[in-house]
Amino acid sequence: MAHLHQGIQRLLGQFGIKISRIDAGTSRPLPDVLANHPVPDANPVWPLPRGNKAMTNDRIRQDFGRYEAWHYAYEFEGGLSFPIKTAFPGPLTDLVQRPLLRYRHFMPYLLQACGGSLQGKRVLDIACNSGFWSVQCALLGANVVAFDARPELIEQAELIASIVGVENIEFRQLDFWEMRPENLGGTFDVVLNLGILYHLPDPLEALRLTRKMARDCILLDTEIYPSRKATIRLRWEEPRAIRSANRSGIVALPSKQSLELMFRDIGMRSWSEVPLHTGEMPRDYLDGYRASWLIKV
Ligand SMILES: C[S@@+](CC[C@H](N)C(=O)[O-])C[C@H]1O[C@@H](n2cnc3c(N)ncnc32)[C@H](O)[C@@H]1O
Numbered sequence: 001m002a003h004l005h006q007g008i009q010r011l012l013g014q015f016g017i018k019i020s021r022i023d024a025g026t027s028r029p030l031p032d033v034l035a036n037h038p039v040p041d042a043n044p045v046w047p048l049p050r051g052n053k054a055m056t057n058d059r060i061r062q063d064f065g066r067y068e069a070w071h072y073a074y075e076f077e078g079g080l081s082f083p084i085k086t087a088f089p090g091p092l093t094d095l096v097q098r099p100l101l102r103y104r105h106f107m108p109y110l111l112q113a114c115g116g117s118l119q120g121k122r123v124l125d126i127a128c129n130s131g132f133w134s135v136q137c138a139l140l141g142a143n144v145v146a147f148d149a150r151p152e153l154i155e156q157a158e159l160i161a162s163i164v165g166v167e168n169i170e171f172r173q174l175d176f177w178e179m180r181p182e183n184l185g186g187t188f189d190v191v192l193n194l195g196i197l198y199h200l201p202d203p204l205e206a207l208r209l210t211r212k213m214a215r216d217c218i219l220l221d222t223e224i225y226p227s228r229k230a231t232i233r234l235r236w237e238e239p240r241a242i243r244s245a246n247r248s249g250i251v252a253l254p255s256k257q258s259l260e261l262m263f264r265d266i267g268m269r270s271w272s273e274v275p276l277h278t279g280e281m282p283r284d285y286l287d288g289y290r291a292s293w294l295i296k297v
Pocket residue numbers: 099126127128129130132147148149150153174175176177194195196199242243244245246247
């Protein structure tokens with residue numbers, strides 16, 4: 001039955017139609033942002049520009065080679081490209097197009113919520129990994145602060161930013177639980193909470209801290225527990241790959257319903273799930289194991 005339901009949702013999704021059960025208790029839609037269909041497309045800057053002319057191909061290859069693992073594949077102008085590098089392959093994370101498809105999924109809505117541009121906005125990129133999102137936002141004119149718990153990822157992110165030649169990003173090594181305005185130079189117009197919630201043990205507290213960082217918008221993108229009930233699944237995670245939690249321990253996977261209850265409990269002003277408008281998305285989004293929200297604080 002669940003498969004049939006998902007199949008129908010996916011089919012209708014290809015025509016831009018989405019059926020949702022409305023729970024009057026939890027939903028607080030963002031009429032101004034998501035009612036305005038269709039939102040204009042937004043595409044990542046890809047391949048990445050080579051703004052730093054002093055960095056030769058050989059030098060870049062050498063710098064990439066210093067790291068055993070790369071979470072994203074990178075492509076630069078002039079045909080220079082690097083694959084995902086991991087000792088822990090997986091069908092979802094090994095999809096080279098994954099960040100580009102995610103960008104086309106939720107960035108149009110974020111841009112629309114920000115009046116069409118990130119120019120001059122202060123953006124926080126939580127758990128930035130090697131800086132894919134930070135660099136894209138910097139290329140859109142944002143002033144970005146980004147952090148990750150893993151020092152080697154901060155080095156990688158600095159390398160990417162220096163090849164591209166963007167200077168409007170400050171990368172920091174920081175643990176999520178140390179995130180507060182006084183540690184990061186104040187609050188932000190936009191907070192990117194992408195791919196991190198399900199690597200943490202306490203989603204309610206994590207969302208509370210995220211809210212404290214934001215003065216306008218949060219973009220949340222997370223794996224979810226596929227239940228219609230307000231359920232949280234606990235599981236154990238080891239810090240084995242550079243995309244994982246940074247310590248061994250319990251991590252929590254909330255369902256959509258439980259996430260929306262949390263938004264309400266925290267007092268978020270309004271929120272909407274970003275609709276799937278194309279079947280050209282990674283399977284976890286299409287099959288209801290991952291979703292994104294635009295939240296106004
Ligand atoms: C799945 S990757 C997501 C990367 C990126 N935000 C995205 O969505 O494409 C998870 C990232 O979270 C980082 N991370 C895990 N636990 C963390 C913590 N406690 N504090 C800060 N970063 C953490 C990892 O190092 C990794 O870069």
